[in-house]
Amino acid sequence: MEGESHGEVEAAAKPHFVVIPFMEQGHMIPMVDMARLLAQRGALVSFITTPVNAARIRPIIDHSLKSGSTIRFVELRFPAAEAGLPEGCENFDLIKSDELIKPFIESASLMADQIELHLRQRTPAPDCMISDSLQYWTAELSQRLGIPRVIFHGPSCFYLFCALKIKREKIFDGIAVDDSKRFPIPDLPQTIEIMKGHVRRMADSPGWEKLRDQVNLAEETAAGVVLNTYEELEPWYIEAYRKAIGKDVWPIGPLSLYKEADVGSRAARGRASSIDTEILLRWLATKKQSSVIYVSFGSICRNSRRHLIEIGRGLKASNVAFIWVVKEVEVLEEWLKGFEQRSTEEKGLVIRGWAPQTVILSHPAVGGFVTHCGWNSVLEAISVGVPMVTWPRFGDQFLNERLVVDVLRIGVSVGATKVQKFVPLEKREEEEEEEDEAAVKRDDVARAVVSLMEGGEEGEERRVRARDLREKAVRAMAEGGSSSENLKNFVIKYASHLRVIDPYV
Numbered sequence: 001m002e003g004e005s006h007g008e009v010e011a012a013a014k015p016h017f018v019v020i021p022f023m024e025q026g027h028m029i030p031m032v033d034m035a036r037l038l039a040q041r042g043a044l045v046s047f048i049t050t051p052v053n054a055a056r057i058r059p060i061i062d063h064s065l066k067s068g069s070t071i072r073f074v075e076l077r078f079p080a081a082e083a084g085l086p087e088g089c090e091n092f093d094l095i096k097s098d099e100l101i102k103p104f105i106e107s108a109s110l111m112a113d114q115i116e117l118h119l120r121q122r123t124p125a126p127d128c129m130i131s132d133s134l135q136y137w138t139a140e141l142s143q144r145l146g147i148p149r150v151i152f153h154g155p156s157c158f159y160l161f162c163a164l165k166i167k168r169e170k171i172f173d174g175i176a177v178d179d180s181k182r183f184p185i186p187d188l189p190q191t192i193e194i195m196k197g198h199v200r201r202m203a204d205s206p207g208w209e210k211l212r213d214q215v216n217l218a219e220e221t222a223a224g225v226v227l228n229t230y231e232e233l234e235p236w237y238i239e240a241y242r243k244a245i246g247k248d249v250w251p252i253g254p255l256s257l258y259k260e261a262d263v264g265s266r267a268a269r270g271r272a273s274s275i276d277t278e279i280l281l282r283w284l285a286t287k288k289q290s291s292v293i294y295v296s297f298g299s300i301c302r303n304s305r306r307h308l309i310e311i312g313r314g315l316k317a318s319n320v321a322f323i324w325v326v327k328e329v330e331v332l333e334e335w336l337k338g339f340e341q342r343s344t345e346e347k348g349l350v351i352r353g354w355a356p357q358t359v360i361l362s363h364p365a366v367g368g369f370v371t372h373c374g375w376n377s378v379l380e381a382i383s384v385g386v387p388m389v390t391w392p393r394f395g396d397q398f399l400n401e402r403l404v405v406d407v408l409r410i411g412v413s414v415g416a417t418k419v420q421k422f423v424p425l426e427k428r429e430e431e432e433e434e435e436d437e438a439a440v441k442r443d444d445v446a447r448a449v450v451s452l453m454e455g456g457e458e459g460e461e462r463r464v465r466a467r468d469l470r471e472k473a474v475r476a477m478a479e480g481g482s483s484s485e486n487l488k489n490f491v492i493k494y495a496s497h498l499r500v501i502d503p504y505v
């Protein structure tokens, strides 16, 4: 091929996937992992990103380049100004007011022409597009490029199926959003009861109709669905979802168990860690097996000052050693300093900012996780056999809690009932005033943590179940395992000029 480097000639022999993530940590992190897995399978991957997001994962990009990986991180200009967003607002966690959420979701559509131009200028032509379920505009882009499009769905299959059933069977029609009665979702293998408010999505708000319809249509017209889960984790729900949507569903996770899981690369997932990994590992090395609880609420939900204090005091009251990730340092710095002095470094480690979550969770000293039930966090805990204290806030999290507590029986609920609106940090103080009796208190935190970590026979049974799921997860990702086979078959199906696909040779 004239004018092409040796690398490009080689690349031309590989199936080429274009990956278009939604720019939010909980969506990007698993999609980067997926890109690495596809590359290990012998595929060429064009991973679309923007300058701010690329800067966050620079160590992964550098590692990828150095190791000769076949992922091309394609850094394109993000049209913030055209979308009415402040310059540099390229990730969901940088949004500073609620009014910008919808424009942010719609903004990536303005990148369609740039992506098309890039793909048309480079060889080989792509075989398939994998785009986040929120990137509705990729339906048209894939048509223009003449390639099939598969969507990547971030949540659990349990959530996806339950949400579909609730919608199709109109379970909550005529029910007030703030009705605190729990309604059963019919015809499931377990009894699952949920409040309307706990499954209401932002997309159900007035003014979101057009966007919601566009997202739904893009989902209906997609060729298939890729999921970050594994067949053995939620078999009934995966089968039911396949039947319900009538198209290919490819569970290829847990993606956090991708093969190249060296500590440096894992610590840099999402963004640079706020703690030196060496210091962290030294601290963990002083702790007994399964004695530490890890506390983190993901990348976007914000705790108010009052909530944070209740968490801190609850942890202290539990007398269990902890690692606590606090993103909201600006609302709490003074209190935190005093708290650290009182609880001593031996008992607890506070990480201000971003933690290397999978490094922490996979350490043998960690025996529990207080989580907001974001699906990545839940699955990362399951992948390493760590049971959970569940404290959902919004979105898919309340249903994920039901999966963890009622279906998998590897969790203890903290008892949260209140839906927390997504409120950017600046507005948290106002929100705090609204807190009421329903808010989770320190005693709830202490009770749930003690019950999880020292739960006697029941606690031991929870651990046994969690360990069993970890073993199944590891097997699913290993050669011949269900997720590994699903990924292989996925590549075979969508690669129009397939060459090498076995990463184990």
Ligand code: UDP
Residues within 6 Å of the ligand: 025, 026, 027, 029, 030, 269, 270, 296, 297, 298, 299, 300, 301, 325, 353, 354, 355, 356, 357, 358, 373, 374, 375, 376, 377, 378, 380
């Ligand atoms: N995460 C991390 N360090 C942090 C906070 C989050 O590595 O300090 C990662 C976590 O491992 C997970 C993702 O960010 O992969 C969060 O996704 P999740 O679905 O759990 O929650 P979300 O942030 O979307 O609410």
